[in-house]
Amino acid sequence: xxxxxxxxxxxxxxxxxxxxxxxxxxxxxxxxxxxxxxxxxxxxxxxxxxxxxxxxxxxxxxxxxxxxxxxxxxxxxxxxxxxxxxxxxxxxxxxxxxxxxxxxxxxxxxxxxxxxxxxxxxxxxxxxxxxxxxxxxxxxxxxxxxxxxxxxxxxxxxxxxxxxxxxxxxxxxxxxxxxxxxxxxxxxxxxxxxxxxxxxxxxxxxxxxxxxxxxxxxxxxxxxxxxxxxxxxxxxxxxxxxxxxxxxxxxxxxxxxxxxxxxxxxxxxxxxxxxxxxxxxxxxxxxxxxxxxxxxxxxxxxxxxxxxxxxxxxxxxxxxxxxxxxxxxxxxxxxxxxxxxxxxxxxxxxxxxxxxxxxxxxxxxxxxxxxxxxxxxxxxxxxxxxxxxxxxxxxxxxxxxxxxxxxxxxxxxxxxxxxxxxxxxxxxxxxxxxxxxxxxxxxxxxxxxxxxxxxxxxxxxxxxxxxxxxxxxx
Ligand code: PHE
Numbered sequence: 146x147x148x149x150x151x152x153x154x155x156x157x158x159x160x161x162x163x164x165x166x167x168x169x170x171x172x173x174x175x176x177x178x179x180x181x182x183x184x185x186x187x188x189x190x191x192x193x194x195x196x197x198x199x200x201x202x203x204x205x206x207x208x209x210x211x212x213x214x215x216x217x218x219x220x221x222x223x224x225x226x227x228x229x230x231x232x233x234x235x236x237x238x239x240x241x242x243x244x245x246x247x248x249x250x251x252x253x254x255x256x257x258x259x260x261x262x263x264x265x266x267x268x269x270x271x272x273x274x275x276x277x278x279x280x281x282x283x284x285x286x287x288x289x290x291x292x293x294x295x296x297x298x299x300x301x302x303x304x305x306x307x308x309x310x311x312x313x314x315x316x317x318x319x320x321x322x323x324x325x326x327x328x329x330x331x332x333x334x335x336x337x338x339x340x341x342x343x344x345x346x347x348x349x350x351x352x353x354x355x356x357x358x359x360x361x362x363x364x365x366x367x368x369x370x371x372x373x374x375x376x377x378x379x380x381x382x383x384x385x386x387x388x389x390x391x392x393x394x395x396x397x398x399x400x401x402x403x404x405x406x407x408x409x410x411x412x413x414x415x416x417x418x419x420x421x422x423x424x425x426x427x428x429x430x431x432x433x434x435x436x437x438x439x440x441x442x443x444x445x446x447x448x449x450x451x452x453x454x455x456x457x458x459x460x461x462x463x464x465x466x467x468x469x470x471x472x473x474x475x476x477x478x479x480x481x482x483x484x485x486x487x488x489x490x491x492x493x494x495x496x497x498x499x500x501x502x503x504x505x506x507x508x509x510x511x512x513x514x515x516x517x518x519x520x521x522x523x524x525x526x527x528x529x530x531x532x533x534x535x536x537x538x539x540x541x542x543x544x545x546x547x548x549x550x551x552x553x554x555x556x557x558x559x560x561x562x563x564x565x566x567x568x569x570x571x572x573x574x575x576x577x578x579x580x581x582x583x584x585x586x587x588x589x590x591x592x593x594x595x596x597x598x599x600x601x602x603x604x605x606x607x608x609x610x611x612x613x614x615x616x617x618x619x
Contacts (some may be wrong), residue, residue, distance in 0.1 A: 148355070
């Protein structure tokens, strides 16, 4: 049965795939722009505290649940307790919702990377002045749909090829490449005049923003942490189910978190100094930072901007696809495990493709609403509030934010809260300890994690959830 499901070939393969899942648009797009909007250093500080006190415990819990049951989320939760099968279903619905926008963004990133590549050789494929490309591109529904479809096809191809044969193979090459590209861009940006101010914004001690809007910063950092670490849904349970019994769960959890945080900080070390050097210190570009502000940055660099732009969007592409494949894997393995349980053939290829096609349909509104700029500004379809006549609160009115609000905003903190509560009070931490010690590695920090599961995570998440619901519906 083990072979039927597939598994990672080596622990290094597992780590690279799990880091690949964690490192994504969340790190390179979300982290810098949220840091830019939430006071730089203050945001970084809260993020680190949350990663240590909440992220680590949840990561260990999810990997342990996955490996203990050897199943993807639905089957895993059902095995642990029938009453909580709904948690498993939520862990499959969330990746679905995330993919509805993640695939579109991935396709857009691919388009950017390729245009920078051709520009290096003097072939201009932007069609309009680079700095105006974003606005034109998002209103060109057909083009966004095509790039989304190409990106989805790549994902389906890799996931259909299996855990070791597809995902692990890609990440073994992709992740080291991503790291080298990150370093190259960081070094180039660092030697630009004026870059220093960007580092000061990130690392200079300034907790003033916490005094004025502590809750705002906390909420932004908490949402970011879950999304960035791929927690609160099925990804780490699923990858944990492919982890070999002899490997240390705790050590792997620490490595994944350290790598993910490191990449987020490194991305910040590109974007913040670049904004300082090339955009007069405008850090607050918001969601447009990756697609619009950075275009201006590369444009201001002159010809070299084509090379740096290609490296930058190339690495964003690798980061995005290694994350989206983990999301598609959650959905695919859900069906694979169901089939195996029913004594049928796994059908991995078939279900990877079926899932990809269904998600493509749900991606269409995101690809066609021009990220909320509205029909009057050239979007082919209306955004959700207009279509459904609902009132918009606390999220930007577009399909992307609509899907994001449901997944990252509500379901991920809810998932993490219930999971931590279950481990802390119902299944007890001994379940996690037992699984972690199976490999012969001693479980460290039992009291610390017990407090995390019992108190810090549930209460922290209840609080975040409450704040989210109030902003969205209050
Ligand atoms: N962690 C990924 C990112 O930062 C996104 C993701 C979320 C992937 C949840 C898998 C599960 O972009």
